[in-house]
Amino acid sequence: GAGVSQSPSNKVTEKGKDVELRCDPISGHTALYWYRQSLGQGLEFLIYFQGNSAPDKSGLPSDRFSAERTGGSVSTLTIQRTQQEDSAVYLCASSHTDRDEAFFGQGTRLTVV
Amino acid sequence: DAKTTQPTSMDCAEGRAANLPCNHSTISGNEYVYWYRQIHSQGPQYIIHGLKNNETNEMASLIITEDRKSSTLILPHATLRDTAVYYCIADVSTSYGKLTFGQGTILTVHP
Numbered sequence: 535g536a537g538v539s540q541s542p543s544n545k546v547t548e549k550g551k552d553v554e555l556r557c558d559p560i561s562g563h564t565a566l567y568w569y570r571q572s573l574g575q576g577l578e579f580l581i582y583f584q585g586n587s588a589p590d591k592s593g594l595p596s597d598r599f600s601a602e603r604t605g606g607s608v609s610t611l612t613i614q615r616t617q618q619e620d621s622a623v624y625l626c627a628s629s630h631t632d633r634d635e636a637f638f639g640q641g642t643r644l645t646v647v
Numbered sequence: 648d649a650k651t652t653q654p655t656s657m658d659c660a661e662g663r664a665a666n667l668p669c670n671h672s673t674i675s676g677n678e679y680v681y682w683y684r685q686i687h688s689q690g691p692q693y694i695i696h697g698l699k700n701n702e703t704n705e706m707a708s709l710i711i712t713e714d715r716k717s718s719t720l721i722l723p724h725a726t727l728r729d730t731a732v733y734y735c736i737a738d739v740s741t742s743y744g745k746l747t748f749g750q751g752t753i754l755t756v757h758p
Contacts, residue, residue, distance in 0.1 A: 576749060576750055635696065637693065640689060
């Protein structure tokens, strides 16, 4: 596709379960970012990838959160032992290089019940 | 990243120009000004960015004051589809594209 694709678009999970969120960036984009947006809040940076490396993980809120990127393309954000406060929209963005404008996906709406 | 200040909300009549201000009085010489917008239930969308000179593209114009302490995003002929939250971000050009979003301006375009 032409844009950043995220899946699933919606996910409802029980507290304590693990979830995986997927991001397919625009082909050829080397930089990839994860953000999250809680209800009524601004966007919060989580992690940045350059290729398969993550030089900045400073925004990950706890050690229950992890992310990886393989082949310089697809990225997966994993949340272990989900808590209700993890409920949010998780947004992925990619850019051609880390100096170019970012293109965002539509997000995954995660609801922890 | 420089702190930016934007009005919480603004209204605009359809077909008129929407002028969205942003203050970034602590901006450094190498920090760009970026504008993104987020339409309800969608991911943010890049609009425009600039360093010193005014910029124009198919979506908007960006006017940056000479001292670079403030800027204005101009949507020349606002439509109902321009109703969104508009974010002004000052970022360091030498860093990677980590964006620090504030609360933005809620622009409502009225018929």
